[in-house]
Amino acid sequence: MRTLAELTTMRLGGPAGEYEVTRSTEDLVALIREADAVGKPVLVMGGGSNLVIGDQGFEGLVVQVTTSGLTVHREFVTVAAGVEWDTVVEASLDAGLAGLEPLSGIPGSTGGTPVQNVGAYGALTSDLLRRLTVYDRTTGAIDQWLPSRCGFGSHRQSVFKHTDRYVVLDVTFQLTRSTRSRPITYAGLADRLGVLPGATAPTSEVRQAVLAVRRERGMILDAGDHDTWSVGSFFINPVLTSVPDKARDCPQYPDPAGTKLSAAWLIDHAGFSRGYGRDRGRGAVALSSKHALAVTNRGTATTTEVMEFAAHIREGVEQTFDIRLGPECDLVNCKFG
Secondary structure, three states: OEHHHHHOOOOOEEEEEEEEEEEOOHHHHHHHHHHHHOOOEEEOOOOOOOOEEEOOOOEEEEEEEEEOOOEEEEOOEEOOEEEEEHEEEEHHHOOEEEOHHHOOOOOEEHHHHHHOOOOOOOEHHEEEEEEEEEOOOOOOEEEOOOOHHOOOOOOOOOOOEEEEEEEEEEEEEEEOOOOHHHHHHHHHHHHHOOOOOOOOOOOHHHHHHHHHHHHOOOOOOOOOOOOOOOOOOOOOOOEEEEHHHHOOOEEEEEEOOEEEEHHHHHHHHHOOOOOOOOOOOEEEEEOOOOOOOOEEEEEOOHHHHHHHHHHHHOOOOOOHHOOOOOOOEEEEEOOOO
């Protein structure tokens, strides 16, 4: 029996009732259709980089997507859902295409990028996505979607998030044929590159700078570094229509749904600094020593312990700022608060 802790970056989760690996899109759709026809629960997963699974595991069928295929045609890059994401970034740069370099080093598979509307250092999946192929488990249809159908808008939102109705089969990005980046809007990255915000830089240098920053923050997977035993940002940056007076000093950013606040700042200023938790209980769960937004498994944690710790952090932030944080990751057979 396969233990799901082996398949997630946080290394949590009990056994899978059934486990299958799919290497073709046809097999992926067929497996899901067969399971749905008999009412069998299905968990579709890629690299497990944004997934927290309960200690009891998953009683139904777990399908791990490892579909392959990456083609470049002019400025368009089409990729199967199971391709490792950083492979796509590297391949696009090798083809002389710019746009994806700020998304270097993000773990997981390509199919997850529109689900989370993955973004980093001023770049968003939705800015570059041009079409995708989606299987609808409710209707049984496989359709080509345009980005306008995906429900992008507010930070990290899409119609795919927190639902198992849709399965992304492939994605197509439209990039720019150039060896220089788009204008760099993220001040910290511009500073790292020694340029002013709004300037451009060689795409290879942007990639290396992003990888360096992510490594410093424990966001590059390393089996020997427990700071990377996480789902990256555990809590989503809250978007509010009005900011409580208690949080007026928190960094604020415009968002289509209101004002986005920094969850990391809220956590830190609620008294939970980087590394918090190492002296709490048996120290199995703690915030990363490199980034306050990452809840980490220090090697022996259970999902129950992670959920209790996350609830503790959320309660502390709410008591301090009157803001209730929510998870950015997907929770399967587990919840906090």
